[in-house]
Amino acid sequence: MSTDRLRNPRLRGRFRRFSGLIVIGLALGLISGIYALATPGRGGTPAAAAPDDVTQGQRLYNQSCISCHGRNLQGVPSQGPTLIGVGGAAVDFQVTTGRMPAPYQGAQVPRRKPLFDDEQARQLAAYVQSIGGGPDIPTGSLADGDLARGGRLFRLNCASCHNFVGEGGPLSSGKYAPALSKATPTQTYEAMLSGPESMPVFGDNQLTPQEKLDIISYVESLKKERDPGGFAIGRVGPVPEGLVIWLVGIGLVLIATLWIGVKA
Ligand code: HEC
Ligand code: HEC
Structure with a gap:
């Protein structure tokens, strides 16, 4: 738009109103962008299965479990029990609930944010299963x-x-x-x-x-x-829920502010 036309008071008013809308649009885009980035990807395509789960699992085991459970899963005195015969189900449970690898010795290990993803848990389970057998990860519905x-x-x-x-x-x-x-x-x-x-x-x-x-x-x-009521937001947990409230709240305040600014 040329400066000549902007000198026209009527056109300038229209341009101001128009640019206000652009700012609102950009603000909304930014907010949803932040939210999309902050939301962990769910569903979607699972990671491609590794060529050899057992080999991958053994590699992870040697890095993260061997110090407490031993080179041949036989256990280490006063560090960790044997894993021979516990089966893939026990490993998948312990790793996907974040209990293993245990962060310390002693008291009951609480549920935590898992260190490994589901694919890695499955690989660790495949390795332990391949050596000692035992109840495996349940399949089917x-x-x-x-x-x-x-x-x-x-x-x-x-x-x-x-x-x-x-x-x-x-x-x-x-x-x-x-x-x-x-x-x-x-x-x-x-x-x-x-x-x-x-x-x-x-x-x-x-x-x-x-x-x-x-x-x-x-x-x-x-x-x-x-369910404590309100929108469940996919039960993604308190932190993302707080984030949603924060972003939506800030977004609304921002829009209201801009709206008032445009009207004035
Ligand atoms: C710091 C030591 C330590 C590390 C590291 C560790 N564990 Fe453990 N693990 C333990 C102890 C102690 C227990 C027994 C206490 C319990 O079950 O809460 C245990 C129990 C387990 C059990 C349950 C056994 C059963 O009888 O049901 C599994 C399965 C297991 N660990 C797998 C793993 C895997 C897989 C890793 C590596 C990703 C790992 N652990 C790393 C100490 C450790
Ligand atoms: C003797 C007491 C006892 C009984 C009976 C019992 N549990 Fe447990 N359960 C526990 C303990 C203790 C843990 C925690 C294990 C740990 O921290 O490693 C647990 C853990 C669990 C977990 C994991 C929870 C999580 O968020 O990680 C589930 C699921 C579970 N039990 C289901 C059941 C079901 C289903 C039954 C009945 C078929 C049952 N339990 C019977 C004591 C019991």
């Missing part, structure tokens, strides 16, 4: 459980430690059963198969595979009931 039966089985087998609504609770000598709200169906299945820490193993003689699915459907239903 875990969504075919019977809710009512699952509720009864949960009260019978799990509620004594995890409480009736899966909130968890203290056990003896400073240990605790954690809340079940963060466990995925796969992790819940694996916990039953492997019995982490002071949790008993629920082999297929204690709970048939179908009964495990029933229990999973009950554990999943508890999560839905405890």
Whole structure:
């Protein structure tokens, strides 16, 4: 636009209003851009499977696990137990819940942000499975459980430690059963198969595979009931939720400010 035309007061007014809209558009674009960057990619295509999971798993094991579990999974006295026969399910559970690699010696290792991604957990599991066997990572759909039966089985087998609504609770000598709200169906299945820490193993003689699915459907239903209201934002967790509120809030304030500025 030439300066001549901008000297025309009517056109200049229109241009000012127009540029205000551009600024709002840019602000919105920036906000959604930041949000897209800050939101972890979910779904999408999984990483291409490594040519040899066992070899990859062994490499990761030698880097991160060998000091406590030994060169041949035999365990290291006063560092870590043997992993022979614990199976891929135990490894996948421990690694995807961030418990392993343990950050320190001693007390019960809490659930943490995992150090390895799901693909690496699977590779570590494949390696341990290849040496000692044991219950492997469950495959197939875990969504075919019977809710009512699952509720009864949960009260019978799990509620004594995890409480009736899966909130968890203290056990003896400073240990605790954690809340079940963060466990995925796969992790819940694996916990039953492997019995982490002071949790008993629920082999297929204690709970048939179908009964495990029933229990999973009950554990999943508890999560839905405890939705605290408002938009769930895909249950991505408190930090991104805070970010959403922050960005949307700041965005709205920004837009309101610009709007007032344009009108004035
Ligand atoms: C600092 C020492 C340490 C490191 C490093 C470590 N672990 Fe462990 N691990 C332990 C201890 C101690 C336990 C037993 C306590 C527990 O289960 O919470 C354990 C338990 C386990 C179990 C459960 C065994 C069972 O009987 O169910 C698995 C599986 C496991 N570790 C896998 C791994 C893997 C895989 C890595 C590497 C990514 C790793 N650990 C790194 C100390 C360690
Ligand atoms: C004797 C007490 C006890 C019983 C009974 C028990 N658990 Fe556990 N459970 C535990 C403990 C302790 C842990 C924590 C293990 C750790 O920190 O390594 C745990 C962990 C879990 C986890 C992992 C939670 C997370 O977020 O990482 C799930 C899932 C789970 N249990 C499900 C079950 C189900 C399902 C049953 C019934 C079939 C059951 N538990 C029965 C004590 C128990």
